[in-house]
Amino acid sequence: MTYFVYFVLIISWQAFDTVFSDKITDILKQTKFPPCKACKVFVDSFKHGIESTAKGKFEGGDTAWEEAKLGSYARSEVRLVEIQEKVCSDVIEGKDQCYALNEQHDHLIEDWWFNEQDSESDLFIYLCIDSLKLCCPAFHFGPDCLPCLGYPDKICSNNGKCKGSGTRKGNGKCNCNVGYEGETCDKCSNTYYQSYKDDSKMLCSKCHISCESSCKALGPTGCDKCASGWITDKEKGCIDLNECTDIKPPCKLSQFCVNNEGSYHCLECDRACAGCTGDGPDMCVKCAKDYTLINNVCTDSDQEQRKHHVFITRYFTYFGLCVATCIIFQRNVMLAAIIGLAVGVYISVSEYMLNTPSIPNVTDFAKTIRLNN
DSSP: OHHHHHHHHHHHHHHHHHHHHHHHHHHHHTOOOOHHHHHHHHHHHHHHHHHHTTTOOOSSSOHHHHHHHHOOGGGOHHHHHHHHHHTTTTOOTTHHHHHHHHHHTHHHHHHIIIIITTTOOOHHIIIIIIISOOBOOTTEETTTTEEOTTTTTOGGGGSEEETTTTBSOSOOOEEEOTTEESTTSOEEOTTEEEEEEOSSOEEEEEOOTTBSSOBSSSSGGGBSSBOTTEEEETTTEEEEOOGGGSSSOSSOTTEEEEEETTEEEEEEOOTTBSSBSSSSGGGBSSBOTTEEEETTEEEEHHHHHHHHHHHHHHHHHHHHHHHHHHHHHTTOHHHHHHHHHHHHHHHHHHHHHHHSOOOOOHHHHHHHHHHHO
16 A cells, blocks of 8 residues: 555656646746747757758768759758758757748848848847847947947947947946946945956945945055944954943843944843853853852752752662662672672773763754854
8 A cells, every 4th residue: 555655746846847847838938038038049040050060961962963963962952951940849948939030030030141141140230120120239238239338449448348249229328247337337435445457447346344335445554444343443444342341331131242343143042040141050140040150150059959969869878779789799699790890890990981071963063053143
């Protein structure tokens, strides 16, 4: 019965996986790309077909005669048909759109194949840019394919991207990289400073964490103004303010303060403490109710009493075993020796086990670390 259930589950999962995969494939096939990208997807697939047929030839047997009579295979109708039969079959996302483009513009593809390859060898330029006007050359944008700011070799000062580049869309404005701003991305943002510049490149680097906003150089000495949680030092610049040393503690009585760069954290004291200076029952300012200070550690009073009772009971047990061994010794030396040895081993093992610290649970320790962080 169990194997039958497993078999049914496996079959059901395979069926679900097949249906789900088919659904995903259908969704990808029906994806609609913007006009320029859709044209590029089609051209890439067509070029893949050109590459896969690059070593092809006529299949009649006498290749030399066929090429003399029918022309070169490289630009033959036979090769074009072979390419178009497989075009878009390698496309996963946007496959339906790719097939539609092939059907709609079949005449343009044939015209390029037979008549225009000498004047324009790149199908993408001929079809997508010049004929259908769906795309623009690189670093051009908009309906009229205007050049981007900084064209040709300093597009957005090489620190950003031109909006609409390569398409008939966009406004050509610069979309600056993080840390840069300005119409042509030629300035550093507020929390960045100019760390390098030459005729072709400007580099902006992040200000130090201690800076409130702007800075003029690397590190805490370069800040124009220190951020909250930092104080100004004439030699070192902005240095961390240790809030934990304030006269008025920033944390509650049941918490202790941990200083961080520019800030601090309040963590809960151990439950044995009524106020503390750090983590653990040995860092208590005062022990909590029902806890007693023993060897500078706040310990559970009830637990300590139980330990005391256990301690006394244990040694009474040892004493009783020893007395019993002595009584037996008076009657049977051999038996008393065996029992005495067993009692000695029992006491030694018991004391060893009781005095050996337990191995901490690594999983619980990791969870504690994550909670504290």
